[in-house]
Amino acid sequence: MKYENIYIEEEKQWATITINRPTKLNALNKRTIEELHVAFKELDEDPEIKVIIITGTGEKAFVAGADISEFAHFSVKEGRQLSAMGQKNLFNLIENLTTPVIAAINGFALGGGLELALACHFRVASSNARMGLPEVSLGVIPGYGGTQRLPQLIGKGRAMELIMTASMIDADKAFAYGLVNHVVSPEELLPLCEKLASRISNNSTVAIKHAIKAVNAGFKYDADGYAVEIDAFGHCFGTDDFKEGTTAFLEKRKADFPGS
Known part of the structure; x- marks a missing residue:
């Protein structure tokens, strides 16, 4: 598959997938989800790749959400299909991947972007990261696993508050909540993820x-x-x-x- 919205860099025993839609703050559209599906499947089948890091282009956004323009006029049936196919083809795929996946959260991780990070096996955030599930402010709920994975990570009460208020939290609060494992400067984000990838790669x-x-x-x-x-x-x-x-x-x- 020829990638238009992502690119992959391989180094030593890990690979970094970068979502590359900077003019859309790396928002997830149908094409990007398809590309990520293919990329994760192929990297998981590569015996040389022992860890996958996923991040977004630039420092403004990891993924600033789903591309609302694609589904603003969907019917009930189309909305169910959007959620079901997204969960099956990407979010559940990542969660159950046999290759460890680290989310390197640079900037905004909102809506589908936070759900993408939640599906990863663990998360590292830059100090400028902002996270939230603002879907109820659009008249919808998180549909890519956010109502399930966020409570598992930070507890029901905190998850309910974030979802119902559509609020954003900063990296330090995300760390305090247990949503991310580490908070570092933007310059240190990928080096730390690569250091963790190297340590993981030494194991079975x-x-x-x-x-x-x-x-x-x-x-x-x-x-x-x-x-x-x-x-x-x-x-x-x-x-x-x-x-x-x-x-x-x-x-x-x-x-x-x-x-x-």
């Missing part, structure tokens, strides 16, 4: 895949997270990564995981 990709699955299971109404953990834990014992990791530990050397 097979174990990380199972860890993602087990953690996510604990937040699903139809899954027993403990049972998933037990099964995943046992499965790890049959992998080459487990043999290499335990052998390296006993031999007092750094593990060289084969990824199988």
Whole structure:
């Protein structure tokens, strides 16, 4: 697929996806969601890529929301389809990706932009970041998982307040709420994400895949997270990564995981 609204940079064992619609503050439109779907699928299937970082062009916006002009005149049926397809093709895809995804939040992350960050496995914000779900000010609710993932991260009461007031919070408050893991200067944002990516890349990709699955299971109404953990834990014992990791530990050397 020829990308028009994103570009990908690969370095060492990670890749950075940059949403590149600066005149629209990197707003998500149908084309951008399609491109992101393809990019995440392809990078997840690349054995050389162990971490994915996603960010937006410039310092003004990570993603300033969805492109309202595309759906302002949708019917009820079209609105349901918009939400369902977006969740399936991008937001749920990212959450359940076997490759860890870090959101590098530079500037505004609003509406669908915050929902995109919420779907990532964790988030790092620049000090100028502003986050919120302003959908009710438009007569609609968050439709890309925001009503589910935000309460899981920051608690029901805080999530209800943010959603119902359509307010924005700054990076420091987002850190205090547990919405982001780190807050750094804009200049330090990508270097820190790359440092974290490097640390993750040193570990077993097979174990990380199972860890993602087990953690996510604990937040699903139809899954027993403990049972998933037990099964995943046992499965790890049959992998080459487990043999290499335990052998390296006993031999007092750094593990060289084969990824199988």
